[in-house]
Amino acid sequence: MKILVCITNVPDTTAKISFAENDTKFNKAGVQYIIGPYDDYALARAVELKEQLGGSITVLNVGEADSDPQIRKALAIGADDAIRVNCDPQDSFFTAVQIAAIAKEGGFDLILMGRESIDFNSGVVHGLVGEMLGIPSFSPVMKLDIQGSTATFAREIEGGKEYLEAPLPLVLGCQEPIAEWKIPNMRGIMTARTKPLKVVEPVAVDELTTLDKYTLPAPKGACKMIPVDQAETLISLLKTEAKVL
Amino acid sequence: MxxxxxxxxxxxxxxxxxxxxxxxxxxxxxxxxxxxxxxxxxxxxxxxxxxxxxxxxxxxxxxxxxxxxxxxxxxxxxxxxxxxxxxxxxxxxxxxxxxxxxxxxxxxxxxxxxxxxxxxxxxxxxxxxxxxxxxxxxxxxxxxxxxxxxxxxxxxxxxxxxxxxxxxxxxxxxxxxxxxxxxVAKVVSQEKASGELSLTEADIVVSGGRGMKGPEHWQPLIDLAQALGAATGCSKPVSDLDWRPHHEHIGQTGIKVAPNLYIACGISGAIQHLAGVNSSKVIVAINKDPEAPFFKAADYGIVGDVFDILPRLTKAVNESK
The missing domain is CATH 3.40.50.620 (HUPs)
Incomplete structure (x- = not known):
């Protein structure tokens, strides 16, 4: 089983979002970076599958050198080697082209990633990569098992779950509860330092979108507190003042 | 074109x-x-x-x-x-x-x-x-x-x-x-809650957190949701504890909702939860803790016991119909 796990290097979920350079760049100052939470689930399941079935895990990031600590963490959690496509990804299409180019070379049985990145929340990279490789893609996958060359998996649908079966190779966008997040142990951290991390240059892609500017939402007004003994007035306020009932 | x-x-x-x-x-x-x-x-x-x-x-x-x-x-x-x-x-x-x-x-x-x-x-x-x-x-x-x-x-x-x-x-x-x-993929089976209002489509969402104290205490929240024609949601700890099904989990790693009205009952308002609701037009927070961070993100707030307040709100909704 050869598994490719694609990870994003993203601001921590509690990070304060601000912008620099005339609102054209994300302000990285003081921001803690993490492996995308959904990607972390994908990685955890990949490690479990490898323990069960043998094989190898390659971790892939499309990003700049500041992704390396997160890539090393993925290696410490259990990936065998890593590839970083050295660039500041422009958009989903650009990122997908880079992943597809690496995947074509590697002959992977399974390409796992998070259902979406938590910075741009597009949720389209797995579909793009699947189509570019001419193989099926599914998301959001919350349970995954492999028997021989067949994957059985569950996908979240509106108001429930759908259980599917499909032949490998596949591209899957993952989410909880596919596996529990794994914390690297000391041995993992030590061995991760010497595991191979290959840095490659990106494939050229026509520019399909360009950033104009970033903006922050308008600040929220003060919360109107209703005394608990008059709780019922909330309903009339929602009708007459907020006009949402 | x-x-x-x-x-x-x-x-x-x-x-x-x-x-x-x-x-x-x-x-x-x-x-x-x-x-x-x-x-x-x-x-x-x-x-x-x-x-x-x-x-x-x-x-x-x-x-x-x-x-x-x-x-x-x-x-x-x-x-x-x-x-x-x-x-x-x-x-x-x-x-x-x-x-x-x-x-x-x-x-x-x-x-x-x-x-x-x-x-x-x-x-x-x-x-x-x-x-x-x-x-x-x-x-x-x-x-x-x-x-x-x-x-x-x-x-x-x-x-x-x-x-x-x-x-x-x-x-x-x-x-x-x-x-x-x-x-090439075969659908083996589907589990779908029938007759439930879709969370992402709903104009009103009533959502509960750990302050609801357990799955057996959900009825007052469901009653208010029914009176309002709202869908029900929950916070991550609640779905992690299996008090409510995973498809109701609203937040950073769950469903993102954008209703006209979001009513949070007993949810403290962790930043990860707020990420799933911050596109709502109007937010109401009900919590016994006056320091709950949700009040900073809400338009209307009531400090008090959800089990006292929810039935009174349901009654007020029914009386105003």
Whole structure:
């Protein structure tokens, strides 16, 4: 089983979002970076599958050198080697082209990633990569098992779950509860330092979108507190003042 | 050149968020002086499809072969691609959803199209094709210039107010040839809560956190939701503890909702939860802790015991009907 796990290097979920350079760049100052939470689930399941079935895990990031600590963490959690496509990804299409180019070379049985990145929340990279490789893609996958060359998996649908079966190779966008997040142990951290991390240059892609500017939402007004003994007035306020009932 | 809008169906009718997508596409068509067509896939009532006309569409392509009866993002992407080509569409609008992201992505790769997901406003066409989209899970926006010859946009709920006019769209059967590759996956089974209001479609959501103290105490929350015609949701700890099903989990790693009214009961308001609700128009927080961070993100707040307050609110709603 050869598994490719694609990870994003993203601001921590509690990070304060601000912008620099005339609102054209994300302000990285003081921001803690993490492996995308959904990607972390994908990685955890990949490690479990490898323990069960043998094989190898390659971790892939499309990003700049500041992704390396997160890539090393993925290696410490259990990936065998890593590839970083050295660039500041422009958009989903650009990122997908880079992943597809690496995947074509590697002959992977399974390409796992998070259902979406938590910075741009597009949720389209797995579909793009699947189509570019001419193989099926599914998301959001919350349970995954492999028997021989067949994957059985569950996908979240509106108001429930759908259980599917499909032949490998596949591209899957993952989410909880596919596996529990794994914390690297000391041995993992030590061995991760010497595991191979290959840095490659990106494939050229026509520019399909360009950033104009970033903006922050308008600040929220003060919360109107209703005394608990008059709780019922909330309903009339929602009708007459907020006009949402 | 024309505009094509994909609509999602629920029990044979076009979903509300999809009608917003129709109105959104029709508005662009009006600005560009072209027409807006709709694609619907699956079983539908033809008179329900014709309603797309009231939101500005001139015709509806209806693909409804037996192989398309179950939701299949790959096959749906092939149908969408065929429709884009037949209609010579240069702008494709989809409502933001798991299905639409998946099919939009595959169609974008087939067509070499620009794809932008999470769009919150109508495009600015004065200089290029600029759209505003939600990023960092609702904590910021990016305005992007969409450059591809074909542009695929996934629009968020409330990106436009959909107002019904009087038009009726022509409905035509659409049956493009599909390859077997789209049908390699077999659906083994489905578990679906029936009769539940969809969280992402609902105009009102009533949601509970650990302050609800246990799954056996959910009835007062459900009663208020029923009185309001609202969907029910929950925080991550609640679904992690299996008090409520996973598909009700709202937040950073769960479902993102954008209702007109969100009522949070016994939820402290961790930043990860707020990320799933910050697109709501009006937020109400009810919590016994006056320091709960949710009050900073809410429009209305009540400090008190949810088990005292919820039944009183339900009664007030029923009395005001």
């Amino acid at each position: 024309s505009i094509l809008i994909f609509v999602e169906l629920d029990n044979g009718s076009i979903k509300k968020t999809s009608l917003e997508a129709v109105a959104y596409g029709a508005e662009i068509a009006k600005t560009k002086g072209t027409t807006a067509s709709v694609l619907a896939i699956g079983n539908a009532d033809l008179s329900e499809l014709a309603i797309a006309g009231a939101y500005g569409a001139s015709k509806v392509l209806h693909a409804n072969t037996s192989e398309l009866a179950t939701e299949n993002a790959m096959a749906y992407a092939s149908v969408l691609t065929a429709a884009v080509q037949q209609e010579n569409a240069d702008v494709v609008i989809l409502p933001k959803s798991g299905l639409c992201d998946a099919m939009g992505a595959r169609a974008a790769a087939k067509l070499g199209a620009s794809i932008v997901s999470g769009v919150t406003d109508l495009p600015d066409l004065t200089d290029g094709f600029k759209v505003k989209r939600s990023i960092y899970t609702g904590k910021a926006f990016a305005t992007v210039d969409v450059k591809g010859d074909i542009k695929i946009l996934g629009i968020k709920k409330n990106a436009i107010e959909a107002v019904a006019g009087s038009g009726i769209a022509d409905v035509a059967t659409f049956s493009p040839a599909l390859g077997g590759g789209d049908f």
